[in-house]
Amino acid sequence: MKKYLVALVFLIGILSCDKKSKVEKAVEQIPLELKVYRFERAFFEIKPNELANLKAQYPFFFPEGTPDNVWIDKMQNPQWQELYHEVEKKYSNFGKQTSEIEDLFKHIKYFFPNAVMPKVYTVIADMDYNNKAIYANDKLVISLELYLGTNHKFYEFPKYIEQNFEERQMMPDIVASFSLGKIPPPREKTLLAEMIFYGKQLYLKDELLPKYNDAEKIGYLPEQITWCQENESYIWRYFIEKELLYSTDSKLPNRFTNMAPFSKFYLEIDNESPGRVGQWIGWQIVRSFMQNNKVSMQEMIKMDAKELFEKSKYKPKKTDE
Incomplete structure (x- = not known):
């Protein structure tokens, strides 16, 4: 009897692996290439007299009614510049992350064929840890300042929050944001x-x-x-x-x-x-x-x-x- 149980468990394991491999093989065949726009690089490396061109290129990052001097002060502020250099130090080459995002969206396309494939924008925002990655409509916005690694010198948050500021949390955060448009909110408050x-x-x-x-x-x-x-x-x-x-x-x-x-x-x-x-x-x-x-x-x-x-x-x- 024991031998039969072992054989059954072994067979279930094989079938499970086979099912997974079929899914992964199908995912690999999905044609997909995402474009990543490094907005933080464009913002912090331009000269003040080039701001108008940047606003025309990325109008959704510049709320109406905000004076230009606010943006110029930010791009020239030493602390913001230092934060930008820390982000550049870690993410000057975003190739690995781009490949991971593409692999993630291939999986999304497999399970949700009608899902919109977004344009990806990296930014440096205001350290809003509740919105580290935002998937909305045709855009995915990733705040890179929140993926510099636990205990980074710029972080002054409780440890239980900082432990999620690792690069490896980027993909789970993207899925969490994506899921908000797919999973209905709870009907009851239980x-x-x-x-x-x-x-x-x-x-x-x-x-x-x-x-x-x-x-x-x-x-x-x-x-x-x-x-x-x-x-x-x-x-x-x-x-x-x-x-x-x-x-x-x-x-x-x-x-x-x-x-x-x-x-x-x-x-x-x-x-x-x-x-x-x-x-x-x-x-x-x-x-x-x-x-x-x-x-x-x-x-x-x-x-x-x-x-x-x-x-x-x-x-x-x-x-x-």
Whole structure:
């Protein structure tokens, strides 16, 4: 009997790899070439008397009503210039990143054939860490000042935010922004609906970023993923015993799904936990659903959270007490 089980597991593994290889082979055949425009380079290297030409070339980066002297002061400001030189030091050659973006959009085109392929613009903005990469309509804007690496001298943010300022977070951030136009916002204000919403987003990263690991997809450190895996059954039991899944308590997102230094169980384990454990649990629920149901990704992302959960057959992995 044991031999049959081993053979079955081996066969499933082969079939799974074969399916993945078929997808990747199909993705490779998709013709795609994206154009990257280095706006930050154009802005910080022009002379003030060339500003009018730049504004004509990139009108969407220059809001109406802003006097020219504001832009001239910025391009000549020593601190902005220093930041620009730091970005240039790391991203003077954007070839590798361009190839990764092209590979990502080939995957997007495979799963979402009608998706608009954008023009890509790199910029240096105001360090808005909530909008590091923005996919909108026919444009993708990437703020390079937020991918200089954790502990860069220009950063004065909490560590749990800075840990996502690595170059490797660029593609997951692009997927997160892209997903906002594909995944409907939660219909209900329950914790479960929030968890499933983020779980769908993370599942898109599974499919669109097959070369990335779980920590990179969710923006955790490796030890934070390990903590979630080791405490999965405990987290789930807590949610059930406290009857949190269908609760609409407005404090729950800040406790379990929003960016935070740790999750708030109001217990001793809080300081050991990463923030957003609700997102991670939602991810496992969506993964379980896709494993147990023959549904396309497009159908899944439109599903009601409660229905998806009930059909997921989700059971947390048991760990030794």
